[in-house]
Amino acid sequence: MSYTKKSIVSATGVISAIVVVIGGMMARQEADLGLVHPTTSGTSIDRLLASRSDDVNVPAGDYFYELSQKLKKEYVEAVSDDQKLAVGAIRGMVSSLQDPQSLFMDKAQFQAFLNAREGKFEGIGADFDLVIGTKGIQAEAAGEAPPSDATAEEALVMIRDIPRLQVVSVVPGGPADKAKVQVGDTVYSIDGHWVVNSDLIKKFRAAQKSFIAKKTPLSELNILRNEIRSKAEHALMPLKAKDLLFMGKSGAVTVVWDHAGGQRTTKIVKAASAMPGFEANGSRILLPFTPASAGLLKQAIARKSAVTIDLRNNTLGDLSSMRQCLEVLVPKGQYGGFTTFRHDSPTPLVVHNGNSSPPKITLITDKSTRGVAEMFAMAASSKGYATLSGSETGGDRDNRAIVKLPDGSGYTLVTSVYRPILGGQKLVKKGGAK
Amino acid sequence: MKSVGRILSYSAILAICFLFGFSWQDIQQGKAPSTHAIGALFGVRSGSAATPEEEFQHAYYEILTDYVKPVDKADLKYAGMEGLMASLGDPHTMFMRPKLAEAFNDETRANFGGVGARLGTDPMGAKVVVVFEEGPAYAAGIRAGNIVTAVEGKSVAGRDIDTIVPLIKGKEGTVVHLLVIQAGKEKPVPIAVKRARIIAPTVDTKYLAESQIGYMSIASFSEPTAQQFDHELKKLEAHPLKGLVIDLRENPGGLLETAVDMLSRFFENKLVVKMKFRDHPDESATTYPGVLHDFNYPIAVLMNEDSASAAEIFAGCLHDYGRAKLVGTHSYGKASVQNVFPLIDKSSAKITIAKYFLPVTPFFGRKADPYGAYVSGGLEPDLKVELSTSSDVVFGDPKTDNQLQAAIHLLNPPTPVVAKRQ
Numbered sequence: 001m002s003y004t005k006k007s008i009v010s011a012t013g014v015i016s017a018i019v020v021v022i023g024g025m026m027a028r029q030e031a032d033l034g035l036v037h038p039t040t041s042g043t044s045i046d047r048l049l050a051s052r053s054d055d056v057n058v059p060a061g062d063y064f065y066e067l068s069q070k071l072k073k074e075y076v077e078a079v080s081d082d083q084k085l086a087v088g089a090i091r092g093m094v095s096s097l098q099d100p101q102s103l104f105m106d107k108a109q110f111q112a113f114l115n116a117r118e119g120k121f122e123g124i125g126a127d128f129d130l131v132i133g134t135k136g137i138q139a140e141a142a143g144e145a146p147p148s149d150a151t152a153e154e155a156l157v158m159i160r161d162i163p164r165l166q167v168v169s170v171v172p173g174g175p176a177d178k179a180k181v182q183v184g185d186t187v188y189s190i191d192g193h194w195v196v197n198s199d200l201i202k203k204f205r206a207a208q209k210s211f212i213a214k215k216t217p218l219s220e221l222n223i224l225r226n227e228i229r230s231k232a233e234h235a236l237m238p239l240k241a242k243d244l245l246f247m248g249k250s251g252a253v254t255v256v257w258d259h260a261g262g263q264r265t266t267k268i269v270k271a272a273s274a275m276p277g278f279e280a281n282g283s284r285i286l287l288p289f290t291p292a293s294a295g296l297l298k299q300a301i302a303r304k305s306a307v308t309i310d311l312r313n314n315t316l317g318d319l320s321s322m323r324q325c326l327e328v329l330v331p332k333g334q335y336g337g338f339t340t341f342r343h344d345s346p347t348p349l350v351v352h353n354g355n356s357s358p359p360k361i362t363l364i365t366d367k368s369t370r371g372v373a374e375m376f377a378m379a380a381s382s383k384g385y386a387t388l389s390g391s392e393t394g395g396d397r398d399n400r401a402i403v404k405l406p407d408g409s410g411y412t413l414v415t416s417v418y419r420p421i422l423g424g425q426k427l428v429k430k431g432g433a434k
Numbered sequence: 435m436k437s438v439g440r441i442l443s444y445s446a447i448l449a450i451c452f453l454f455g456f457s458w459q460d461i462q463q464g465k466a467p468s469t470h471a472i473g474a475l476f477g478v479r480s481g482s483a484a485t486p487e488e489e490f491q492h493a494y495y496e497i498l499t500d501y502v503k504p505v506d507k508a509d510l511k512y513a514g515m516e517g518l519m520a521s522l523g524d525p526h527t528m529f530m531r532p533k534l535a536e537a538f539n540d541e542t543r544a545n546f547g548g549v550g551a552r553l554g555t556d557p558m559g560a561k562v563v564v565v566f567e568e569g570p571a572y573a574a575g576i577r578a579g580n581i582v583t584a585v586e587g588k589s590v591a592g593r594d595i596d597t598i599v600p601l602i603k604g605k606e607g608t609v610v611h612l613l614v615i616q617a618g619k620e621k622p623v624p625i626a627v628k629r630a631r632i633i634a635p636t637v638d639t640k641y642l643a644e645s646q647i648g649y650m651s652i653a654s655f656s657e658p659t660a661q662q663f664d665h666e667l668k669k670l671e672a673h674p675l676k677g678l679v680i681d682l683r684e685n686p687g688g689l690l691e692t693a694v695d696m697l698s699r700f701f702e703n704k705l706v707v708k709m710k711f712r713d714h715p716d717e718s719a720t721t722y723p724g725v726l727h728d729f730n731y732p733i734a735v736l737m738n739e740d741s742a743s744a745a746e747i748f749a750g751c752l753h754d755y756g757r758a759k760l761v762g763t764h765s766y767g768k769a770s771v772q773n774v775f776p777l778i779d780k781s782s783a784k785i786t787i788a789k790y791f792l793p794v795t796p797f798f799g800r801k802a803d804p805y806g807a808y809v810s811g812g813l814e815p816d817l818k819v820e821l822s823t824s825s826d827v828v829f830g831d832p833k834t835d836n837q838l839q840a841a842i843h844l845l846n847p848p849t850p851v852v853a854k855r856q
Contacts (some may be wrong), residue, residue, distance in 0.1 A: 058779055060511040061491040067515055067529070067783060068487075070775060074785045075527065076712050085518050086486035090493040092517015093510055097501065208592040211557075218557050221592060226823045341503040401500060406489065414502045 064089060083407055094411045100130030100163050101398045103239075107408035112247045114402075114410075116275075117316045119288060123246040124253070125174025125273035126181060127315045129370075129396065130163035130238055164197045164258075165238045165245075168394060169313040169368040174273030179266040183313075183368045185257040187241055192254070194231040195241045204228060275313065285309045287325065289317025289372050294324035301329070306360040312390070314373035319399060322372040326351050326379060330358055330386075335379035338399055338416035346422050349379060361386035370394035375418040382420040490514065512781070524786050525802040526772050532780040547606035547629035551576060552653075553599060554828065558615060559583040559590040560598045563828075566634060574627045576614060583622050584613035604629050637662040641673045642832055645842045648673070649830055651681035655688030655744040660695040667727070677845030678729070679838060681736040683762060683829065687743025694719050697751050699727040706751055708791040709771065717788075733758040734841040737815065739808075742766035746798070747790065750813050754794035760815040761841040767800030767811030817844055 058066075064086070072079045079085070094104040105113055112122060121127075165187040170177050187195050204224045210216040236244070244253060252269045278293050279286035280300035287293060287309050301307050326335065332354035339346040363377050363386050374393040380386035397418040404410040494514060498505055515529040550569015553560040562580045565572045583591055585601045602610055608629050613622045636659045640649045648670035652659065670678070694706050698721040706719040735749045735758045746765045752758035771788040791797060800811035819840040821827060827834050832842060 060494045060507075060514065061487055063511060063515060064490045064518065065487050066777075067518060070783055071519070071522070071527075071785060074773065074775070074787055075522065076710070076770065076786045076789055077522075078712065079522070082486040083489075084521050086490045088521020089490050089514040089518040092520065093493060093497055093514045095517070096510065096513030097497070097503075097505070102501070211592055221557065229823060398502070401496075403493070403496070405493075411493075413497060413500060415500045416502055 087405055087407055087409055090405065090411065091409075094413070099414060100132065101396075101400060101414045102412055104411040105409060108247065109243060110404070110408065110410040116246075117318065118290065119275035119277055121171050121174060121273045121275060122249045123244075123270050124176040124179075124181070124255075124268045125171035125271070126167050126176040126245065127169040128165050128187075128242050128246060129168045129315075129394075130242075131166045131186070132163040162197050163238055164199075165195060165241050168370055168396075169275075169315045171273040171275050172313065175268050175271050179268045181255075181257065181266065181268075182259070183366070185259050185264075187238075187245070188256040188258045188263060190236060190241055190244050190253055190255050193234050193236045193241075196232070196235045196237055200224075200228055200231070283307045287311065288314060289319075289321040289325065289376070291318065291321050293321050294328050297325050298328045301359055304359050306362070308362040308364065309386075310364045311369045311373045311377055312364060312366050313368045315368060315370040315394070315396075317372035317376075319372050319375075322376050323349070323351075326376065327354060329355055329361065330380055330383070331356055333383065336382060336418065336420040337422045339419055339422070340416050346419070347416065348422065349375075349418070358385050363388050364390040365393045366391045367394045370396040371398070371400075375399075378418070378420040490518075515781070519783065523801060524770070525800055526768070526770055526784065527786045528784050530774075530782045530784060535774075535776070535780060535782040547608075548603050548632045548634075549574075549576070549610065549612075549627045549629060550632045550634070552634075553582065553595060553602075555595045556581050557592060559593070560595055560602075564638070566632065569632055570627050570630050574625050576612075576625060576627070577616070579617065581615040582612050583615050586611050587613075606631050633658075635662060637666045638830075639666040639670050640830060641670055642842070643673070645832070645846050646674055646676040647842050647845055648675050648678045649681065649832075649838070650678065651683075651830055652685055652745075654685055655690075655692040655696075655748070657689065657692065659688070659692050663696055663699075675731045677732045677734065677842075679734050679736060679841045679845070680758070681830065681838070682741045682745045682749055683736050683738045683837070684740045685737075685742070685745035686740065687745050687747075687768065690719060690744055690747065693744040693748045693751075694721060697721050697748060698723075698725050700729065700752065700757050701755055702726055704751075704755060705793045707747055709788045710791060711788045729757070732845050734761050734844050735759070736837055736841055737762045737765045737813065738821065738837075739763060739766055739812065742768040746813055747792070750792040750795050750798070753813070753816070754792055759817060759844055760813060761817045761844060762815050762819055762837050763821070764812035764814055765798075767798055767813075769797060769799040769811075817841075 068079075068082060068085050071085070091104040094102055115122070116127060167176070167181055167183055167185045170181055170183060189195060204221075207216050207221050207224050211218065211221045245255070248270045249272050250270055252267055254265065254267050257264045257266065275288065276286055277288060277290070278296045280296070283304055283306060285297065285300055285307055287297060326349075330351055332351045335349045335351060337346040337348035361380060363380060365374075365377050365388055369377060369390075370393065374395075374397055377386070377388060377393055378397070381388050398414045399416045399418060400412040401415050402410065402412055494510065497510060498507060512529070512531045516531075519527050519529040548569075549571040550566040551562050551571040552564040554563040555561065558581050560582045562571075562576055562578055562582065565576055565578055582598070582602070583589065585598065588601075590598045590601070602612070604610060606629055609626050610629060612625050612627060614625050615622045634653065636653045636656055638651045638653070642649055650663075650666060650670065652663070690707070697704075697706055701721055702723040704721050706721060708716055708718045710716050733752065735752060737745070737749055737760060741749065741762075742765065746768060749758070749760055749765065753760050769790045770786045771790070772784050773787045775783045775785060777783060789797065789799060795813065798811055798813055801809040817840060819837045822834075822836045824834075827836070829835055830838065832838055
């Protein structure tokens with residue numbers, strides 16, 4: 001090696017090392033922005049959202065610290081677990097959103113949730129959603145408060161519109177499937193405990209009005225009142241009811257379902273069950289959205305002119321896996337995007353490289369096609385690369401962040417809602433693709 | 435081979451350079467490189483941070499900036515503080531937002547006035563059960579049996595009694611406009627009542643001649659209660675007594691001294707409660723000698739989930755020393771003392787600072803789940819009787835009050851029918 005050649009190589013080495021160091025520093029800045037550094041972003045947010053001038057503004061972090069100290073000093077028992085206080089505070093904040101898709105979960109609940117995302121179910125082998133009547137996210141945002149004169153029992157169910165616990169997917173061959181539980185069934189009671197919902201209260205309110213207008217006899221009103229009282233005594237809140245059906249690998253539960261056209265009683269023994277993973281059978285593909293799916297999908301569609309993808313019983317997919325699958329399947333371009341109810345611009349859903357010669361795609365959907373599977377169906381069909389067969393999708397296109405806390409608990413947070421076409425039209429949450 | 439090794443080692447050096455650059459700000463500050471930041475580089479989303487305080491802050495800002503809808507900053511902060519206090523699982527340790535703290539303050543300062551009547555459930559509104567003769571309602575012509583059907587022009591028919599009472603109560607000296615149904619009047623009568631500070635009689639008695647049982651209802655443990663107790667007991671004991679029913683249902687408690695005072699009628703120099711603090715020695719309350727009364731008949735105490743605090747101490751001691759049987763449903767489980775600490779922004783923190791322990795009964799403090807629902811606690815009755823769900827129950831009426839009926843049967847069992855011997 002000549003002298004000049006040597007010096008060029010070493011100079012290149014030194015320069016590239018310096019470039020990489022600077023690159024590292026820049027990457028760190030990016031990473032920190034992504035992390036939302038508590039102290040720095042705190043002050044800027046404080047200024048941005050500077051609220052009503054008359055309140056004493058104690059920053060949240062200081063508040064948390066002061067209150068923890070006060071508790072430690074005064075509470076009758078020793079408070080040593082700071083972690084528990086922090087997690088309690090986070091639980092409080094997440095719950096205050098009153099959003100059935102943004103949920104705090106304790107360690108066991110969170111683990112069951114993460115397992116189900118990998119297809120490993122326990123309980124009765126079904127996924128559930130909390131459904132608030134026909135009200136969309138907008139009606140909620142409008143903030144319909146319960147009447148301030150609600151009684152104790154009513155307050156129980158009217159603090160907000162209490163959602164119903166509904167089956168959104170069923171593991172084929174799992175305990176629920178064997179008991180003929182169907183997507184769309186809602187839970188009426190578990191082991192004799194009524195699952196609270198607002199329907200009965202609404203009925204009572206109506207009867208009350210009609211009583212005051214002297215149309216309903218008092219006896220009828222009292223029957224309803226007593227029904228609420230006795231039911232409320234041993235009632236289950238929907239989230240607790242979900243735990244009973246979603247968690248545990250042994251024991252039996254007697255569940256009464258509200259089913260299209262009447263009630264059904266089932267006795268179901270809980271057991272582990274598994275949602276089928278990726279499957280390619282000829283041109284028919286079962287596509288759960290897990291990290292391995294995109295690679296398998298690529299192999300499965302190779303040299304095929306037409307494929308049919310079954311998106312049923314697909315509710316817990318992972319967004320980045322879904323995007324990788326889109327890359328494999330459809331040509332590059334923009335496929336709608338994610339919007340919020342804040343004053344910010346939507347984030348487009350972009351396929352960067354894509355598949356320039358896509359096969360003819362048919363997607364089978366129904367009510368159990370939800371979350372990222374529903375986004376996938378809408379994205380792929382929005383530009384005509386896929387045709388939808390089957391029935392209407394579930395109507396859940398919330399993009400949820402999943403956050404794990406150090407003690408093993410965690411929460412989901414809805415950060416945006418997918419829309420297949422970004423435009424001036426209003427965002428509607430419910431009602432799926434057809 | 436040699437060149438492959440060189441490329442590998444060169445790549446390793448570059449990777450180290452990258453990490454050096456990446457961690458430069460930590461190194462500058464003399465800290466270890468942040469693993470969270472490195473995690474974020476690889477797409478791992480983690481809510482973890484070095485301290486619980488940072489963990490909280492991190493979630494706070496994440497919700498504020500990332501949630502799909504705008505969130506009110508102050509509301510979110512307060513919700514966090516409520517969750518923080520609730521995480522201890524003690525329903526009496528709680529965070530009170532400025533508005534709630536203010537209302538609580540008003541209530542404890544007792545500048546709330548009433549009309550001087552006790553109200554009961556009625557489908558048409560609220561039924562006047564008792565009118566205090568010294569009170570303003572009596573002066574305005576309201577009598578027992580009347581039904582309040584509207585307050586300030588708004589119908590209260592079909593509403594729960596607990597929501598009607600707060601409408602009628604208010605600041606002392608102000609006027610409340612009621613619409614009252616009175617027997618013999620064709621239309622409801624509008625009556626204006628000036629709210630006043632009410633010193634309500636807390637003890638009320640009735641002799642049930644049929645069963646020869648004395649019925650005594652104690653509404654709360656306030657200053658004059660012990661005196662009223664003596665006075666009313668004397669009235670009852672003028673009749674032949676086969677037993678005494680003390681009704682503590684809906685009794686929210688009151689002064690511990692009053693409960694001790696009254697228990698001193700039953701036993702001398704006995705422990706009533708022990709109060710355990712965290713950092714300073716236990717304190718206890720004992721009955722004093724000199725006022726012992728001879729109760730030569732059995733006693734039953736009625737209680738329900740709204741019997742709390744001093745009422746539970748009174749009932750619990752009678753039970754623990756074998757002086758009374760408890761009848762009804764479990765009591766509330768208020769076995770602790772709270773202190774309210776005002777905070778800078780007019781919120782306050784209500785914190786349990788001590789626990790009560792009864793002489794025998796193990797700790798009976800209420801436990802609630804994170805949703806606030808009852809899990810355990812309270813005194814367990816010796817005889818469990820649920821109140822009938824029929825809406826025409828009148829407390830203290832042996833014909834309709836099934837819990838009272840059960841207590842009467844316990845004290846004075848109906849004589850079994852025995853074949854007459856000739």
